[in-house]
Amino acid sequence: MAGENQEVQVFGFRLGPYSLRVELALKLKGVVYKHIDEDLLNKKSDLLVKYNPVYKKVPVLVHHGKPISESLVILEYIEETWTQNYTILPKDPYQRALARFWAKYIDEKVVPAVQKVARSQEDEREKSIEDAQAALEPLEEELKNKLFFGGDTIGFVDIAGLVLARWIPATEEAVGFELLSAHKFPNLTKWSQDFVNHSVAKEVLPEKDVLVAFLKNVVFSTKN
Template structure:
């Protein structure tokens, strides 16, 4: 009997995109259920009663929540394709550390580059660039954060790339000028089919953010 895999998601969510990339990388067929986050479905509230957030992966009726945990789960359950997480315990711990760093730093600073203005925006822009510079330093001369092949950190970080146009346009800065090796990594990732076919168009994301700014009276 084939696995039943359902993903509760919202199209611009970098957290949901992580899961979609991991599923695509492993070649897993699934049913995508797009959520209206202003009117959350009964299924979402039932499957994630604690946080009531997307993404939620439902595998044979059982929910798995939180994007980084879902990616780990996918990697552990579907082992027939190359692993995303290293088998070496130290390298695995390091990968988990950097994903934790990304979750604590990148989203918040990135959001503030387009959701704020004035001094707050300037501070957010500087903070965001410093965060990316640190990640660039961690990447070093490796093709991917996972080494020679796409890995856990890459999958958890690359979804932000489709938001960079918004961050840069609203914040009036260029990440390629500030962090060329990092952008070269992102472009390298975009040559991988599981990523290029999963990430939404950056202009569509930008339009979504413009609508949010209008809705909250930020224009």
């Protein structure tokens, strides 16, 4: 309904993958929203702390004044609230459960493993890369020959995985290592290319060079 599109706000960070999960889902659904950028490098806004007093972090979706936090929780709320036009989660209960499983796997297994590689010392990096690649292998197998994890269209796991599609290549370049090679991960490599070139994803994802500069100069700076 058109009225349901009113009063949707996203408190987020333009270079943050978890915030952009929410924005991508809203874009795919055709939901009009207002982005409120949080300066996470300095003081968090009073509104962010008010709307997310437990974690005090982005993203937060505010719909008709009611806040929802945590990106995967927000994605499910979006799916259940705006049911028209586009489907993020499968209708089949078993397939929905599998989608939730893989999204959680990305957050709990893959992301920490990649972060460990990026922050590891040179003498530890080879082992960290092996561990991260081991974490990626189940996703490579799950993807098989599908265009997206969601099949022919971007779905729940793909949205969760945007951190892999854009942030892994940018982190590789910023820090100087190779993790997601086309030789070792042909399915994930093709998926990541198709994902970042998707017309709606391109509206949301930051340019790679901008992200590389941010990661190099801020996130993984030797001054930190």
